[in-house]
Amino acid sequence: MSSxxxxxxxxESRRFExxxxxxxxxxxxxxxxxxxxxxxSLDDPSAFWARETRDLVWRTExxxxxxxxxxxxxWFHGASLNVSESCVDRHLTSGARHRAAIIWExxxxxxxxxxxxxxxxxxxxxxxxxxxxxxxxxxxxxKGDRVILxxxxxxxxxxxxxxCARVGAVHGVVFGGFAVEALRDRINDCGAKVVITQxxxxxxxxVVPMKATVDRAxxxxxxxxKVIVFPRLGPAHAPIxxxxxxxxxxxxxxxxxxxxxAAPEIVDASHPLxxxxxxxxxxxxKGVLHTAAGFLAxxxxxxxxxFDLRDGDLFWCTADVGxxxxxxxxxxxxxxxxxxVMMYEGAPNAPDPGRFWRIIExxxxxxxxxxxxxxxxxxRWGEQHPRACDLSSLRLLGSVGEPxxxxxxxxxxxxxxxxxxxxxxxxxxxxxxxxxxxTLPGATFAKPGSTGLPFFGVVPEVWRADxxxxxPNEGGKLVLTRPYPSMLRTIWxxxxxxxxxxxxxxxxTYFTGDGARRDEDGYFWVLGRIDDVLNIAGHRVGTAEIESxxxxxxxxxxxxxxxxxxxxKGQALVVFVTLKLGQEAGPAMREAILEQxxxxxxxxxxxxxxxxxxxxxxxxxxxxxRRFLKDIAAGRAATGxxxxxxxxxxxAKLQAAEE
Ligand code: WTA
Numbered sequence: 001m002s003s004x005x006x007x008x009x010x011x012e013s014r015r016f017e018x019x020x021x022x023x024x025x026x027x028x029x030x031x032x033x034x035x036x037x038x039x040x041s042l043d044d045p046s047a048f049w050a051r052e053t054r055d056l057v058w059r060t061e062x063x064x065x066x067x068x069x070x071x072x073x074x075w076f077h078g079a080s081l082n083v084s085e086s087c088v089d090r091h092l093t094s095g096a097r098h099r100a101a102i103i104w105e106x107x108x109x110x111x112x113x114x115x116x117x118x119x120x121x122x123x124x125x126x127x128x129x130x131x132x133x134x135x136x137x138x139x140x141x142x143k144g145d146r147v148i149l150x151x152x153x154x155x156x157x158x159x160x161x162x163x164c165a166r167v168g169a170v171h172g173v174v175f176g177g178f179a180v181e182a183l184r185d186r187i188n189d190c191g192a193k194v195v196i197t198q199x200x201x202x203x204x205x206x207v208v209p210m211k212a213t214v215d216r217a218x219x220x221x222x223x224x225x226k227v228i229v230f231p232r233l234g235p236a237h238a239p240i241x242x243x244x245x246x247x248x249x250x251x252x253x254x255x256x257x258x259x260x261x262a263a264p265e266i267v268d269a270s271h272p273l274x275x276x277x278x279x280x281x282x283x284x285x286k287g288v289l290h291t292a293a294g295f296l297a298x299x300x301x302x303x304x305x306x307f308d309l310r311d312g313d314l315f316w317c318t319a320d321v322g323x324x325x326x327x328x329x330x331x332x333x334x335x336x337x338x339x340x341v342m343m344y345e346g347a348p349n350a351p352d353p354g355r356f357w358r359i360i361e362x363x364x365x366x367x368x369x370x371x372x373x374x375x376x377x378x379x380r381w382g383e384q385h386p387r388a389c390d391l392s393s394l395r396l397l398g399s400v401g402e403p404x405x406x407x408x409x410x411x412x413x414x415x416x417x418x419x420x421x422x423x424x425x426x427x428x429x430x431x432x433x434x435x436x437x438x439t440l441p442g443a444t445f446a447k448p449g450s451t452g453l454p455f456f457g458v459v460p461e462v463w464r465a466d467x468x469x470x471x472p473n474e475g476g477k478l479v480l481t482r483p484y485p486s487m488l489r490t491i492w493x494x495x496x497x498x499x500x501x502x503x504x505x506x507x508x509t510y511f512t513g514d515g516a517r518r519d520e521d522g523y524f525w526v527l528g529r530i531d532d533v534l535n536i537a538g539h540r541v542g543t544a545e546i547e548s549x550x551x552x553x554x555x556x557x558x559x560x561x562x563x564x565x566x567x568x569k570g571q572a573l574v575v576f577v578t579l580k581l582g583q584e585a586g587p588a589m590r591e592a593i594l595e596q597x598x599x600x601x602x603x604x605x606x607x608x609x610x611x612x613x614x615x616x617x618x619x620x621x622x623x624x625x626r627r628f629l630k631d632i633a634a635g636r637a638a639t640g641x642x643x644x645x646x647x648x649x650x651x652a653k654l655q656a657a658e659e
Pocket of ligand 1: 324
């Protein structure tokens with residue numbers, strides 16, 4: 001870890017109070033009220049969680065709310081449930097049957113209007129989930145079986161997740177931007193029995209083929225028995241080729257046994273709900289495992305408080321279902337609360353940079369939850385786009401995925417929020433399942449760039465390397481010292497790695513991998529990752545994963561991937577490459593390397609820069625010294641202790657190459 005990772009250079013003293021009007025109607029409307037609930041959540045977690053999750057559907061009640069200690073903490077012991085009942089069935093009898101659960105827009109637009117929109121009421125969502133659950137059962141999917149979802153942003157992705165939950169199967173959503181090999185590895189890692197996909201998706205005016213990618217992945221993934229294909233593209237596109245005996249169209253699957261899904265599989269609280277692969281500091285992605293009751297409790301309670309949900313809201317989390325934010329805040333959190341979710345298929349600038357704002361105006365979105373990288377792109381595209389639309393339906397804004405720079409925060413507040421909408425900057429991770437830090441919107445002031453205070457039940461702390469607490473404003477390692485319902489329970493198939501990755505830095509305490517400081521008001525400032533994970537445009541990318549893709553190219557001898565600061569994406573990905581003898585560096589080689597990453601991982605992970613070098617700076621024991629490469633990538637003079645460097649001239653050459 002380089003020491004500068006833990007030094008915060010940001011001094012931001014502005015404070016933004018919620019308006020009196022927002023505060024008056026908010027669920028939590030003062031710092032005192034927040035403190036009281038927070039205290040209760042720590043002093044009496046059983047009472048807190050029992051009360052806050054009372055509206056969920058429990059088939060049997062928990063006998064103990066919190067048991068064990070991390071890494072083996074468990075929640076809602078003795079309870080049984082089916083998550084889909086809480087997200088769907090319960091709204092059929094509460095008067096919300098005809099309320100919209102999902103309002104969807106496809107990407108293509110003509111004359112400033114979407115070519116396709118769909119609205120699914122809770123009643124319709126229920127019918128679809130039951131029918132797909134019936135199909136899964138008819139195809140032999142049983143409790144505990146894994147189902148991979150390789151889908152874009154269509155309502156069927158949510159339906160598929162809920163149908164898996166309904167039959168007690170474990171879903172693993174693979175982001176639609178992942179390429180063949182990444183998809184294949186994930187299918188193989190969890191031994192999926194069924195894949196649910198679509199023919200293709202519309203993205204930035206292009207068609208992204210998805211079924212063809214699945215076909216190729218399955219050439220080397222033999223656990224899969226059946227593939228269900230949702231036809232998204234329509235008759236103007238290539239006919240869908242179905243592998244006889246293996247593949248079925250969505251409609252044929254749903255007709256298999258439409259009633260067989262009616263009765264949900266009742267599972268224990270700690271039955272696995274899903275696996276979601278995320279980057280760690282080795283080349284192999286981690287299959288983060290979440291469990292039914294704990295995950296649902298975290299997503300449910302946080303959605304209600306953080307987004308201050310109320311009747312009539314239209315809640316738009318712009319994240320893709322392929323990432324954790326899409327799991328918790330497009331699907332499980334809002335639906336378990338009976339909210340109406342906005343879902344949009346495509347890119348924010350398709351067909352032009354005004355798209356998001358037209359969606360907000362058209363449907364009357366009231367809560368918008370997006371990422372800093374998107375906000376910075378909107379800033380760059382210019383405020384004329386949001387200004388052209390009526391955004392007065394918005395009442396609350398959210399940010400997630402990476403630290404938001406104060407300039408972007410203030411722009412978001414002024415231009416998008418019209419100065420009247422509080423901003424919730426939410427810190428959390430794939431592993432935590434739901435929001436861990438946030439300033440509740442009506443409770444107290446926000447500071448631009450700070451993720452604020454701990455959410456209920458969460459105890460974040462900043463520790464020095466020796467495990468002692470850091471002083472106020474002193475940078476250190478961010479840990480979570482208490483168990484929490486929605487924390488991951490293990491890494492699929494690799495429990496040793498689970499313990500190693502999260503509980504070895506400090507024994508029995510969850511280490512987040514982030515650096516942070518806490519200021520004199522108790523507000524947290526996240527400084528970014530301090531392990532070998534990059535945060536590029538809000539997506540976690542493991543440097544080791546990129547490196548293993550790059551060295552997969554036959555001409556490459558060695559490679560090191562590092563991040564450098566980037567105005568738009570937060571971090572940009574730079575790879576330093578040394579070639580095998582006799583190989584020629586140049587534009588063709590650069591292209592081949594980019595292609596290699598696109599093919600192995602996906603286009604979204606393509607490096608921003610490839611730099612060829614004769615050698616990489618190494619220690620005498622052969623370890624690549626990344627901190628020098630980071631300096632060079634950022635255009636800084638490589639400073640710091642070079643005494644362990646094996647060959648000083650390597651550094652000089654790398655620097656010279658830059659000038
Ligand atoms: C970073 C996304 C600062 C952090 C939900 C974390 C943030 C990683 C914030 C997890 C935020 C997420 N401010 N940094 N509000 N939110 N991060 O697993 O480094 O894709 O560890 O989960 O994103 O990324 P992941």
